[in-house]
Amino acid sequence: AxxxxxxxGIMKNGFAEPLLSSYIEFIYSTEGLAKAREAFExxxxxxxxxxxxxxxMLEYECAEPYNVTAVCKMYDALLCQFNSLENWTxxxxxxxxxxxxxxxxxxxxxxxxxxxxxxxxxxxxNAL
Numbered sequence: 001a002x003x004x005x006x007x008x009g010i011m012k013n014g015f016a017e018p019l020l021s022s023y024i025e026f027i028y029s030t031e032g033l034a035k036a037r038e039a040f041e042x043x044x045x046x047x048x049x050x051x052x053x054x055x056x057m058l059e060y061e062c063a064e065p066y067n068v069t070a071v072c073k074m075y076d077a078l079l080c081q082f083n084s085l086e087n088w089t090x091x092x093x094x095x096x097x098x099x100x101x102x103x104x105x106x107x108x109x110x111x112x113x114x115x116x117x118x119x120x121x122x123x124x125x126n127a128l
Contacts, residue, residue: 020043024043071094088106088110093124
């Protein structure tokens with residue numbers, strides 16, 4: 001906990017955005033997923049978090065014996081800020097393999113952001 005407090009003070013006082021991913025990685029490796037979640041939420045209050053940092057946190061959520069709700073929440077946060085076909089493809093693929101009951105709702109949200117041609121190019125248009 002002492003390390004986190006010292007690191008938190010340093011990060012809050014001006015480390016640049018590229019180091020935020022390194023900070024999350026450090027907290028995850030030294031203190032685990034719960035502390036990494038806390039650090040990530042705190043960082044979101046100080047900085048706009050990069051797509052790289054969000055994907056790293058998503059990777060950690062998926063690496064643990066994951067909680068589908070936590071993973072979906074992280075995908076929603078990622079897509080709120082970084083609305084790309086690549087990120088939607090990843091989310092829909094996750095749903096198809098891990099929570100098929102959510103796939104239709106996620107596809108519907110995706111269809112609100114992209115054209116049928118764009119969705120078709122994802123190679124997952126048969127998700128419904």
